[in-house]
Amino acid sequence: MPLPEDEIILKSNGSDLRLVVAEGLSRQRVDDELVRVAEEAENVLKGSRVVLDFQGRVVDEALLQSVLNRLVWPTGMRLLSWITLDGASQNFLRRSGFTVGEPPTERGNRPKACRPFLLFRSLRSGQRVEHEGDVVIVGHVNDGAEVFALGHVFVWGRLQGLVHAGYEGDDGARVVVAHMEALQVRIGRRVGYMDRGAAWWGHPVVISVDGESVLVDAFSL
Amino acid sequence: MERVIVLTSGKGGVGKTTTTANLAMALARAGHKVVAIDADIGLRNLDVVLGLENRIVYSLVDVVDGACRLKQALVKDKRVENLFLLPAAQTRTKDAVRPDQMKALCDELRADFDFVLVDSPAGIEGGFQNAASGADEALVVTTPDMSAVRDADRIIGMLESLDKHPIRLIVNRLRPNMVREGNMLDVSDVLDILAIDLIGVVPEDDNVVTSTNKGEPLTLNSISPAARAFDNISRRLVGEEVPFLEVDDMTSGGFMARIRRALGLKG
Ligand SMILES: Nc1ncnc2c1ncn2[C@@H]1O[C@H](COP(=O)(O)OP(=O)(O)OP(=O)(O)O)[C@@H](O)[C@H]1O
Numbered sequence A: 001m002p003l004p005e006d007e008i009i010l011k012s013n014g015s016d017l018r019l020v021v022a023e024g025l026s027r028q029r030v031d032d033e034l035v036r037v038a039e040e041a042e043n044v045l046k047g048s049r050v051v052l053d054f055q056g057r058v059v060d061e062a063l064l065q066s067v068l069n070r071l072v073w074p075t076g077m078r079l080l081s082w083i084t085l086d087g088a089s090q091n092f093l094r095r096s097g098f099t100v101g102e103p104p105t106e107r108g109n110r111p112k113a114c115r116p117f118l119l120f121r122s123l124r125s126g127q128r129v130e131h132e133g134d135v136v137i138v139g140h141v142n143d144g145a146e147v148f149a150l151g152h153v154f155v156w157g158r159l160q161g162l163v164h165a166g167y168e169g170d171d172g173a174r175v176v177v178a179h180m181e182a183l184q185v186r187i188g189r190r191v192g193y194m195d196r197g198a199a200w201w202g203h204p205v206v207i208s209v210d211g212e213s214v215l216v217d218a219f220s221l
Numbered sequence B: 001m002e003r004v005i006v007l008t009s010g011k012g013g014v015g016k017t018t019t020t021a022n023l024a025m026a027l028a029r030a031g032h033k034v035v036a037i038d039a040d041i042g043l044r045n046l047d048v049v050l051g052l053e054n055r056i057v058y059s060l061v062d063v064v065d066g067a068c069r070l071k072q073a074l075v076k077d078k079r080v081e082n083l084f085l086l087p088a089a090q091t092r093t094k095d096a097v098r099p100d101q102m103k104a105l106c107d108e109l110r111a112d113f114d115f116v117l118v119d120s121p122a123g124i125e126g127g128f129q130n131a132a133s134g135a136d137e138a139l140v141v142t143t144p145d146m147s148a149v150r151d152a153d154r155i156i157g158m159l160e161s162l163d164k165h166p167i168r169l170i171v172n173r174l175r176p177n178m179v180r181e182g183n184m185l186d187v188s189d190v191l192d193i194l195a196i197d198l199i200g201v202v203p204e205d206d207n208v209v210t211s212t213n214k215g216e217p218l219t220l221n222s223i224s225p226a227a228r229a230f231d232n233i234s235r236r237l238v239g240e241e242v243p244f245l246e247v248d249d250m251t252s253g254g255f256m257a258r259i260r261r262a263l264g265l266k267g
């Protein structure tokens, strides 16, 4: 599970490739590493479908240009999507016409089958996860951070930010939180406003939709 | 050993400039050669807090534009050895200095100084990223209220992604024995949320305001509570193990234990 912290690595993901640009890599070295990968892995990359994963890194104009110039165009790879946790970068990439986030699997005519998205870190304010499937955050979701999932959302830490489970209108989605401190949770088409004074505040909860309302249940194992 | 440290915050007005001036003074008095850069371009005020505003000839932007040499723009403090200011220009927009220029400038200063402290504009827009681009380390300043802490969280996310290390926290304007108001947090709440190392807690202290008006950082000669706190931060910066005494006076015992745990110290 732990990846090298200071390089770019290429992983196979079934029929697709995933290129992970480790967050510990300094910005200057990213450019060099892009050139190295483009040279060393040209044969593998050519014609392959590739997801670019920048972890928590900010993807700005300069980085976008660098990636296109050094990696995408010289290798002839097929760019599937960009991944970054930084919300502003996601907006920027979308505005520029790119696909952002985990790509839906394309094979067969199955309904969208996405693996759960697993994140082993905390989300800080301004960071965002969007996923067409379930999301599991092993960390905190701070105030100002956002999680949008087509399916369920599990937060193993403290939830203070915004979660929207079942964002395409699935009222059957659930939000499971180890340490509940969020003032608002959205499920399907419902918005639940939370009460700081409730007995479960700060404790583990399961949140679901019951008819018209959003229901919070304390639970213990 | 030479270190370039950017002082940042999410929200404005939380005490970056005050902290920069006091740390620069304290480090210089301890014998380190220090330059404070005012990278809050367009809003000149580090010069005022340091009391050096009357001696400015050239600015950071002049250096970058090639209108003068770096050495000509540095203002030397007359009260202590080893303290210099690189002032901001008053007139340009916040983007007058590009990140690569800022980085080159900081690298040039490394040759002559032990510490380069960069006072940056608040927030996550271009100005902050430019100011941070030459730094290895960051000090994040926040006040203990919810909105400042949330904005600090945002900045910390950015600093992590810009690969600054270490990123350490200063909680400023803590009011001792304060009746808990709705939005005020205590230091352990702040640490819980931000999850980075604490390097100091500075109390609310009226002497800060008088010292700013006089252009005399407290660490020049004061023994006020804030002066002690800034002095302690400067010592922790150089690796000394200074107990968190200043907060002892202000808070209850349970709190100290949590701070120590957060810092990895024993009971
Ligand atoms: N510990 C303190 N006790 C009392 N007053 C303080 C303290 N720290 C800062 N102040 C006051 O708060 C105000 C803002 O401080 P300062 O200018 O250092 O903040 P800043 O973060 O640099 O602001 P900006 O974002 O505008 O650059 C000043 O008037 C200063 O004197």
Ligand SMILES: [Mg+2]
Pocket: B016, B017, B018, B040, B045, B119
């Ligand atoms: Mg300032």
